[in-house]
Amino acid sequence: MFLIKCPWCGERAETEFSYGGEAGINRPLDPCALGDAEWADYLFMRKNPKGAHKELWNHSQGCRRWFGVARDTLSYEIAFSYELQSGPEEA
């Protein structure tokens, strides 16, 4: 079980959180301009890397806010959590 650091509530057990998948997939700003291939890419295609991964978590049993986590998908080591507004740069 992971110990995940919520930026607002601090470190809590994984069972308090829900997983939201790959981070940084932004909804298209001009949906009407998208073709089938771009929609498929937005909806379904994922990087799914073996190693460093930026992903979304929601503190669903706590403050219910979304935030980003940098985690290694092979070692499962969590590097840092970040607020989505400020981006993953601040470690």
Place this chain on the structure above:
Amino acid sequence: MKKYSAFSLLRNAISYNRSWQKAWRSPDPKRKYDVIIVGGGGHGLATAYYLAKEHGVRNIAVLEKGWIGGGNTGRNTTIVRSNYLWTEAALLYEKSLKLWEGLSQELNYNVMFSQRGVYNLGHSLQDMRDIERRVSANRLNGIDAVVVSPEQIKAAIPLINTSANTRYPILGASLQARGGVARHDAVAWGFARAADAYGVDIIQQCEVTGINRDGGRITGVETTRGAIEADKVGVVVAGNASVLASMAELRLPIESHPLQAFVSEPMKPVLDTVVMSNAVHGYISQSDKGELVIGAGIDAYNGYGQRGSFQTIEHAMAAIIELFPMFSRVRMLRMWGGIVDVCPDACPIISKTPVDGLYFNCGWGTGGFKATPGSGWAFAHTIAQDRPHELNAAFDLQRFTSGALIDEHGAAGVAH
């Protein structure tokens, strides 16, 4: 290949078992192959076998980074069934089940396929409506399926708790009597031995590190044992599909998740069928050794670590004890995880790719074992003919662009 038989058993017993032939060779890789299969699990070995047998391809290599059958083939809970809701999926899994039924004879290798029946339990009115619908759909597709009542379940499985006084009462189930279990290691070994007899080179400890292309056409692969040329490359690597796809700059709609399973200490026979429940999320059977084989659900997060979180095990165990209160005193012996490649629609991809001569077979998610022979059969056809068979035409990578998804995930409620 020397045939296994009662006579060979006797002859080798007389010679103190010193003259058994090796089940397969361990050749060094050649410079060039007609077809390279990346991934020496059940699906990859089956693909190589059917390529040689059905399509007459002789110059084939199977490259495996570890040892054959050491990945998900040896980590699953060995359930075989074909009671899928949608026609596309049902026909593919039914083809596989038909191959299972003759597999031990065909491979001259006992895969211990045991058609002991598979029960999928329903715990709510909606579950039962879905089960009625799925059973009807199965029968229209020529697949055996019946709806059974709690009384019939209790008569067949005396240990199960069918009382109404539970959190998730059992209201009924679907039963596929032709479903069952098989010995997973034997499936890999049997296909390996039969493929080797056709001259397929099975090369273990050989990891693919790059996919070589020349102007949109495959030319071979880079491996830890040097570059190998090939006219065609079929990739069937389960949880690592996205890693291989990125080597060819392809994007896949796949996320890799840990899936856990565990076995108990061996016991006297207590359960002679397979019981699955999607609502409480556990599935259980008893192996021929006497261990209870129990599977959990996937962990929600992406992971390649072949291990998952504890609460997922606890959840599955709670479900099993809800169904079989007696098992609360059984001690668990081993637990492990495998990495499954999950598609958004929980259906596989058996497909050509934008790279000429490169084929992908992936996305089997949590239910690939049952499809082992059928997957290999369809993938071999796709590679040999450079076009899908009608059984796997709907499982093209293009369906994520066209929107023609095969929505097994929600509708059938099939876990594994």
